[in-house]
Amino acid sequence: MLVKSARKAGIGDKTIYIRTLDEGLVSFYYNGMDISVEKKVTAEIEGNLEVATSIGELDVKVSALPDDVEVTVEKTTGGPIQFTWGGSGKRKSGLKVDILPETSPMIDVPPFEETVNWKPGVLHNIVRYIPPFTLHQNSNKAAQMPNALGPNFSKDDTGRVIVRATDGIKGVIIYPKHMEWFDEPMSIDVTSLQGVADVIPSDAEIQVGLSGGTIVIFKAGYTTAVCRTLIGKFPPIEQYFKTNTKGKLNIDRLELIELCKRVKLLAPTAALLQLQVIDDKVFAIVPSVLEQALPASVEGEVPSFAVGAVHMEMAALLFAMSKSSDELTLYVDNYDKSISVALDGKEDIRLWCLPHVSQFVREANDALSKPIPSTV
Template sequence: MFKINVERLQNEVGNIVTAAKRSRLQQSYIFVSASKEKGTVSFSFSGEVLSVVKTIETEVTEDLSFATSVLEFQLKVSSLPDEVEITVALNPKGQLFLKWGNGSGIILLTVDEERIELNSPETIKSISFPQGKWNYFTLNFATFCALPNSKAADKSPTCAGVNFSKSEAGTVVQATNSVKAIKSIEEMDWFDVALTIPRDTFFAITEIVPSNEIITVSLDQTKTKIIIEGSSVFAISRLLDGNFPNTEKLFCDKNSSIVWRADRMELLETTRRVKKLGGQTPIMSVFKKDTKHYAVLKDILTEKIGAVIDSEKEEGFVVNPNNLEAALTVLRTEEVLLAFTQKAAPITLLSGDDDESENSRSNLKVMIAQVKQ
């Protein structure tokens, strides 16, 4: 039996349920175990991609273990009243009871499933993601991965994850779904082998650890799994097998034959407007006419934009605004360069800021494919 504030319980259960769904559960159950000796409650699940134990401290008066379905847990806990303390215990009939106040409560249906114990395999090396870096890679790189079971992932399974490899300049981090890609060199340690961590692992772990947490990652001896540890989380994730696609050929630089320079936030606002107006398959055209520069959604929107062309060639471009929005969102610089080699070629987006500070993200580059008009 244990006691816990309802807001805290709802937050923990909501996060663990979301993480479990991200992990593509093999069994749609969540296991809960309360230890009086340790004064802790652990929530665990096992998925196709990731298995997790999340542990919290709370008042435990009696050992208690049970399993319940993901949907049952989410429904019953989300239905609890606000601003109460919840006691989780067995009632006289042996049913699990979420109790509050003077005898009020909700029965939580349980299932007869044995808890899966997560035992750490033998490891060969551990590295740490610096404070906040795991969350950074989730928000900025995992969103560029291919969806599991998509055409891109079927063709190249590693496209469904974020790839890390060691180089002389630092750790190369990259992701792609074949129509957009992102790449940077990070000042962090890495293993001697290139590894691809599933996008679902990034999203799931981000749900259950604080955004500024230092995450420790260890590689098992078979080099097929990683062990992920935070202050309250222990997890084992599989790695994606295979070589990561060569994305370097997709990128170009600021010396390319066609280079546009634009105010990032202004272009982002226009892009979002096109996206909102364009329906399911929006197409955004950007071009120069006379001395002015325009963004156009055919037959709906024509908008003058604050942009210039830095190259002799003055070729315009045509993109899906969803991809352009993703690229502009991760750069976070005042100015952005959009460089490409010829009409309809992939566009590389780079920092247009003059300084080389960390805030300029001058090391980060993003590619988006052009589309047919």
């Protein structure tokens, strides 16, 4: 669990430290720039042990151990540590683990200034659906919007918690239930949250602590994670979500997901979901390849428009967070304006995608705008 957490958190093949503690506990921990995690486990301790090994080494050697056996961890002076199991004396099996000549202080958990509680599954729900909506660290926009490398947590004037995320192409605003937050808005790197989720079970209640306004601590049982918040101000993404549009399109969520997958398969180098509306009938178009009639209804004036198939697929998948997400409503004002997505009459999840202005979309809308020549 700790190896997986370190890799999700972007720690790479660095160091994991193992140290015996009092009261029959062993501490496994790693220290990073943005996240540090400690997980304690119970053990029968016969002597003090303090060693360091690489994440990769520990991963390989633990994976090679047989299941459902009791393992003894031994260390000789100046040598590696050894995992031993089964039998006694010469019949005992052993596996050597290389160690590193490093030491590190225990994770310093700062005092909690404020605490809130997250119900079981809240963190894991965020980690499951939010990452596609956050900026990647290698993105060109990361330097401009460092606060968007992870979700932003805040509260509105009524005290409702708001979770926002954007990658600059799409964005989402969620009003989650069963979540508390502090008065100050702040963002946490999504890789740090993934690292936390990998060491805390989804059925555990989590105590979330705030320290100094820049450190967030997650604690559940014997597991503690210390995360640094992201710098900067989160962008004002609310302005892109609009429902007072000229028209809207209603479509089954699963149908939309399958359509996006089909477009990615047929046009892998330019996976554009291009929807053409003719006489209130909706068609998905991949020029010279696909023309698919869709079981979708149209209200008002909906122009033909295009959006990245990957982005729209991620949007439709995110609505699985809602238990009543059979049909989605796409609000469209113009082919060059953001497309808003929500559940009709319910806006606990507000999502938008920026359009792709393709040549096909331009021509399709131009054709409809030209007057039909009169005949005599």
